[in-house]
Amino acid sequence: MTKHPMNWLDRAERHWPMTVGALPTLLVWVLTLAACSTAPTRSSAPPAKPAVTQVTPAVPPLRTPLIALPVPDPPPAPSEPDPAGAAPPAPDPATLIESAAVAAHFPEPPVRYRTPAFEPGRSGYTSNAELRSLMRALVRDGQGSANPTTVRLLQLGSSQTGVPLEALHFSRDPGALAGSGVTASPSRLVVLLVGQQHGDEPAGSEALIVIAQLLARDLEPGVAPGGLAAVLDRIDVVILPRANPDGTANERRATASGIDMNRDHLLLQTPEAQAQAQLVREFNPAVVVDAHEYAVLGRYVEKFGAVQRFDALVQYAMVANLPEFVTKASEEWFRQPMLQALRAQGLSSEWYYTTSTELANKKVSMGGVQPDTGRNVNGLRNAISFLIETRGIGLGHAHLQRRVHTHVTAVASVLKSAAARADDLRKLRRFVDADVAAKACHGDAVIEATATPSEYTLLMLDPLTGADKPVAVAWDSALELLPVKRRARPCGYWLGADQTDAVRRLRALGVQVQRFDQAGTLRAEAYTETAREVGARADVRGNLTDAGGLLRVSVSLLPALFDIDAGGYYVGLDQPLANLVIAAMEPDTQNSYLANRIVSSVNGLARVLRQPEARMSSVP
Ligand SMILES: [Zn+2]
Numbered sequence: 001m002t003k004h005p006m007n008w009l010d011r012a013e014r015h016w017p018m019t020v021g022a023l024p025t026l027l028v029w030v031l032t033l034a035a036c037s038t039a040p041t042r043s044s045a046p047p048a049k050p051a052v053t054q055v056t057p058a059v060p061p062l063r064t065p066l067i068a069l070p071v072p073d074p075p076p077a078p079s080e081p082d083p084a085g086a087a088p089p090a091p092d093p094a095t096l097i098e099s100a101a102v103a104a105h106f107p108e109p110p111v112r113y114r115t116p117a118f119e120p121g122r123s124g125y126t127s128n129a130e131l132r133s134l135m136r137a138l139v140r141d142g143q144g145s146a147n148p149t150t151v152r153l154l155q156l157g158s159s160q161t162g163v164p165l166e167a168l169h170f171s172r173d174p175g176a177l178a179g180s181g182v183t184a185s186p187s188r189l190v191v192l193l194v195g196q197q198h199g200d201e202p203a204g205s206e207a208l209i210v211i212a213q214l215l216a217r218d219l220e221p222g223v224a225p226g227g228l229a230a231v232l233d234r235i236d237v238v239i240l241p242r243a244n245p246d247g248t249a250n251e252r253r254a255t256a257s258g259i260d261m262n263r264d265h266l267l268l269q270t271p272e273a274q275a276q277a278q279l280v281r282e283f284n285p286a287v288v289v290d291a292h293e294y295a296v297l298g299r300y301v302e303k304f305g306a307v308q309r310f311d312a313l314v315q316y317a318m319v320a321n322l323p324e325f326v327t328k329a330s331e332e333w334f335r336q337p338m339l340q341a342l343r344a345q346g347l348s349s350e351w352y353y354t355t356s357t358e359l360a361n362k363k364v365s366m367g368g369v370q371p372d373t374g375r376n377v378n379g380l381r382n383a384i385s386f387l388i389e390t391r392g393i394g395l396g397h398a399h400l401q402r403r404v405h406t407h408v409t410a411v412a413s414v415l416k417s418a419a420a421r422a423d424d425l426r427k428l429r430r431f432v433d434a435d436v437a438a439k440a441c442h443g444d445a446v447i448e449a450t451a452t453p454s455e456y457t458l459l460m461l462d463p464l465t466g467a468d469k470p471v472a473v474a475w476d477s478a479l480e481l482l483p484v485k486r487r488a489r490p491c492g493y494w495l496g497a498d499q500t501d502a503v504r505r506l507r508a509l510g511v512q513v514q515r516f517d518q519a520g521t522l523r524a525e526a527y528t529e530t531a532r533e534v535g536a537r538a539d540v541r542g543n544l545t546d547a548g549g550l551l552r553v554s555v556s557l558l559p560a561l562f563d564i565d566a567g568g569y570y571v572g573l574d575q576p577l578a579n580l581v582i583a584a585m586e587p588d589t590q591n592s593y594l595a596n597r598i599v600s601s602v603n604g605l606a607r608v609l610r611q612p613e614a615r616m617s618s619v620p
Helices: 008-013 018-038 128-144 175-179 202-215 228-233 244-249 269-284 297-306 324-344 374-380 400-422 422-438 501-510 577-586
Strands: 051-054 067-072 110-114 151-157 162-171 189-195 235-240 287-295 310-315 349-351 352-355 364-366 385-391 444-461 468-488 493-497 515-516 520-535 551-566 568-570 606-608 614-619
Touching: 018 269, 110 297, 128 162, 128 202, 128 244, 151 269, 162 269, 162 422, 189 269, 189 400, 189 422, 202 228, 202 235, 202 287, 202 385, 202 520, 228 235, 235 269, 235 400, 269 349, 269 422, 269 501, 287 349, 287 374, 287 400, 297 352, 310 324, 310 352, 310 374, 310 400, 324 349, 324 400, 324 422, 364 444, 374 385, 374 444, 374 577, 385 400, 385 568, 444 577, 444 614, 493 577, 501 577
Parallel strands: 189 235, 189 287, 287 385, 310 349, 364 468
Antiparallel strands: 051 151, 067 110, 151 162, 162 235, 310 385, 352 364, 444 468, 493 568, 493 606, 515 568, 515 614, 520 551, 520 606
């Protein structure tokens, strides 16, 4: 049986000030806070424009074919090959990319999935056109169920080549059922599932098609991880099954322009990241899952003489200023049950990790700690935010059933945890949102942090024999962040009247921005640029391909009283998205709006140290 290394969990628990046993304290705390608060009204923030539109498909009714069926006689699913047993099925020579001994570690799952990708003779995956047609059929399926589920098709604009970006909203909320038009502010807790931000990672998208059908058709237990639609009695689910259809069409990671959309969730340069921001802004999900696949062979064979062995690599948000209780809930309410659910299906898992694309660099890093990925940006929105990656890139169709089953199992676990914890999650979110806002003007904020260098023994597989191959690696741990730069947390930021591009992007993220209606005086700190060089944005894999022209500035701070004109902007930190604002505004980091030339100069930006007195009005 696979021996799963436990030392990371041990290390993580040492790092946390509270342990599992202390969890009831958190519950008592959030319960007390909830009891002290007034009626559970929604945020009083001005509603964002209802730009998500619902579409009614004008095609004749038709049930989608069943896309998840039990295998008639499920074979025993050994997690290790039996050397005395029958030889594993010979891989198709056209996709011979693993030795038979390695492939034998990954037997077919006990469920047979039948999305279009699994049609006989297919070498590709569910096409963009097939996906659109399936999504429309699922809207009708929801109406046909005995226990009706409202399934709404949401249009979020188009990709860079004009492919519609579409999502589905599943709800059994009587309000949603009774209402007409778009419910972009559901009253129930929302879980958002995102697939295929990277076009060459198909299993996430195929799995979300399966999840969508399980929800829409209320499939019987046993058909897949079953009875899943029961979660809709407690939560709403929004699914964006294919976030990057252009990348999918070309089977490449990036969007059509070459920008990696999963490093674009703070800057919002691509329409694909903007669409996702719109979905998050309007549905305000408490839980987000981002489904990916990871490279199995390639640079791991070249660097370590080994191939990858884990069915799933999993990580939640790990980024500077992330509220501690978001981390605790991610670990205890979601990751632990997910690992159990995977184990119960004979599926192995490890923390997510990756390695540089440079072959000379043998360091292995957990997922990045920058505020740029969906995982980290949604964490800074105070959501429980997971990355789930299956063993897929470079395998073609090999093990696709198992890869889809891994995602379906992990996502089903998240949905069940969210439904079971819906009340706790609501209280946690209310508490964390208020707590983040209350920190304005007080204490410190971490401006920049790095992962902690350490060592780790990672289990891989010998490419020929398939035997476990422990590999000692230099390992950057994201479980513990090292603050590189700290500053006092200001009350907010001033932006000059000409910084409209920054204001537009902050509003797209859902950040509240105000405009000065009159001139006045601000107690603030101005930035002075002391050095500048042109550099490249980088992540743990290396420089980003779209990384040209980044400004790396050094700054000093000068506190003073400033006369300001009417027309400038104020971005207060007394709001739930304050930590996201810090990531965008502090200029001397690689993801800041100044470094990425969205803010034009440090002269257009200042740290405000006392709540402004001049009259302001909200920017719509
Ligand atoms: Zn990916």
